[in-house]
């Protein structure tokens with residue numbers, strides 16, 4: 001967490017109510033220690049979906065389906081969501097949650113590793129939410145750019161790694177150095193990509209927000 005805890009608690013206390021099903025899925029995920037998007041990122045998604053009104057959403061990293069269900073609630077009823085997950089354990093929980101939320105008509109899970117799934121997708125999306133293994137973001141980026149419509153929005157989560165990404169490689173524990181290097185490459189690439197206009201925001205564990213420009 002890179003935002004001050006007291007500020008987050010205050011902001012969380014004045015937030016509008018969410019649906020019971022979102023509360024339930026979030027509480028279960030917390031109990032099972034499964035990472036899902038933080039409250040401030042939830043607020044940002046609500047806002048962006050409200051103004052951008054995507055018809056087709058792609059999510060990479062379903063986990064228990066919390067963010068998929070949230071996006072389905074804040075996008076229009078006609079919006080379809082494809083979400084990619086490789087863990088059978090997560091897929092099972094996500095399916096149960098999507099059913100409980102009554103969203104099986106809107107949310108489809110692709111049960112594959114994202115690299116294979118992304119290669120197989122032919123349609124383009126108005127909105128892509130990247131929330132999977134951080135070390136793979138740099139590999140997924142070209143697919144995301146290709147699959148994003150011009151004017152479409154790409155958000156990626158957990159990019160600042162508790163602030164570690166801003167520290168020197170040598171001050172980070174040895175086991176985190178590869179991911180540190182890869183995330184720095186990703187942030188450089190997404191910031192300098194010719195087809196993307198990007199801003200990086202220090203909310204949640206850090207997000208990037210980009211839109212795809214005309215060629």
Ligand SMILES: C[S@@+](CC[C@H](N)C(=O)[O-])C[C@H]1O[C@@H](n2cnc3c(N)ncnc32)[C@H](O)[C@@H]1O
Pocket residue numbers: 035036037060061062063064065066067068084085086087090112113114115131132133136
């Ligand atoms: C942070 S969680 C996603 C949380 C979810 N978006 C939410 O906020 O409710 C990341 C998920 O991505 C999945 N994942 C990581 N790398 C993946 C890959 N290469 N292909 C498919 N799924 C992947 C993990 O199994 C995990 O469930």
